[in-house]
Amino acid sequence: MQAKQLMIVLFQQLVTLIRLMAVTGKDLVPIILVVAFFQLAVLRQPFPDLGEMIGGLLLVTLGLTLFIRGLEMGLFPLGEAMADAFAKKGVLAWLLLFGFALGFGTTVAEPALIAVADEASKAAAEAEVIAADPVAMKQYATGLRYTVALSVGTALVIGVIRIIKGWPIQFFIIGGYLLVMILTPLAPDEIVGVAYDSGGVTTSTVTVPLVTALGVGLASVIRGRSPLIDGFGLIAFASLTPIIFVLVYGMLV
Amino acid sequence: MTWLDILITSLMGTIFDVAPILIILLVFQVLVLRQRPPHLKRILLGFAYVLVGLSLFLVGLEKALFPLGEIMAKQLTADAVRGLSDAEAMSAPDWTRYGWVYVFAAAIGFSTTVAEPALIAVTLKAGEVSGKALDPRGLRVAVAIGVAVGVALGTFRIVTGTPLPYYIIAGYLIVIVQTAMAPRAIIPLAYDSGGVTTSTVTVPLVTALGLGLASTIPGRSPLIDGFGLIAFASLFPMMTVMAYAQIGHWRAMHSEAAKEDG
Secondary structure (H helix, E strand, O other), X not given: OHHHHHHHHHHHHHHHHHXXXXXXXXXXXXXXXXXXXXXXXXXXXXXXXXXXXXXXXXXXXXXXXXXHHHHHHHHHHHHHHHHHHHHHHOXXXXXXXXXXHXXXXXXXXXXXXXXXXXXXXXXXXHOOXXXXXXXXXXXXXXXXXXXXXXXXXXXXXXXXXXXXXXXXXXXXXXXXXXXXXXXXXXXXXXXXXXXHHHHHHHOOOOHHHHHHHHHHHHHXXXXXXOHHHHHHHHHHHXXXXXXXXXXXXXXXX | XXXXXXXXXXXXXXXXXXXHHHHHHHHHHHHHHOOOOOOHXXXXXXXXXXXXXXXXXXXXXXXXXXXXXXXXXXXHHHHHOOOOOHHHHHOOOOHHHHHHHHHHHHHHHHHHHHOXXXXXXXXXXXXXXXXXXXXXXXXXXXXXXXXXXXXXXXXXXHHHOOOHHHHHHHHXXXXXXXHHHOOHHHHHHHHHHHHHOOOOOHHHHHHHHHHHHHHHOOOOOHHXXXXXXXXXXXXXXXXXXXXXXXXXXXXXXXXHHHHHHO
16 A cells, blocks of 8 residues: 555656656757757758767756756745845845845856856866866866856845935946946956856856845835836846956956 | 766766855854744755756756757858868858858747746736736747847857957947937846846857857857857847837837827
């Protein structure tokens, strides 16, 4: 009897997992369709290691499914409850410190950033900007990721102050653009591409939901703030400050 | 290395990647809020999922998404320079030969964006807030077109080897001018649409495509020319979203004026 129940539970878990994988798999479908079309209709060349690639795509789907499921079970409810609690607590210093820590912590764990930082370190080693040994490359990639994480933490601190004060977002964004324009000619050429890309990379799976939770929680406890307008602003900041920080990182390293 | 070895190495690395956020949340929970987190078991199980999932994802990335972008870049470039001698290919690449590269980039950009769940959620909300002045589907297509044009232009830049800052700074200037003219309610959403579009699956693929192109097109350096596609993909949706809102605004004014005349 117990064995049968266990089987049923396992079966249900398996069905849930497959259903969730189908949802994640949807992200991959357009990519597979476009690549298949080009392979069959345009390039018509033999495709190397097809088996390995299909295995890899399955791992990507399974991995992302477990990752997102785990976030929904643990990190998101905990982070959202804490963001809400800190917003209501009303002690500015704690709120700012929490905002910084949240931005920093979520960015370090962002999968897309890990991937791009690794690629950047490989490219830097090939271009002989850094030594081509694993230790130096790992150091470069980690340095890059912590720089971006620091910048997202800073973005949240500025963003939280902006929500509290109700300053319009345009001035910050345009000010940030001007800073990027000034820093670009001063930074070494090799870092510019990586820096510009890091802005778009930071804000994905882990960071967006938690940061939005902080913005919305904060905007809903302060009178006269719209959760939608003020919640949005934090993401925009978090995609601008990494550019500035990585340009500076390139100047210092 | 076998797949198992790779998985274990990946898992070890992932623990260090995820540790900071775990420590931060626990420290704040215990020291500041002084509460035992509810459903502690479930949260810990969730973290175990995050660890395993991220490890598997990173291995899959290395085995599939990166090679995929690279192979496409190599084959498309080979297709473009077919029939040319090495010397001809080296001397100032003819950008018109790379047509399929731009089409591929635009197709990847459009198709991965238009079905992106985060984007669908944001556009539905925007439609609600605007009181049906903004059509969610139109907004989504506007963002997808922005990404498509952005990535395609980004590959054009890699092919021609022109400096990235020129494009991005020109883009910023256009965004600033548009900000002054666009309906106020759309501005935060437009700024945000840049960040929302680039998903965890798209970013590695597009990065690999750029690096692949830069390393196979004669005379390009991966580090200087290879990056920047993501920057294009996050910049252009801002422009197309504001343009979309502006067109809607003008149309509304126009039809009102027509009504008053009639």
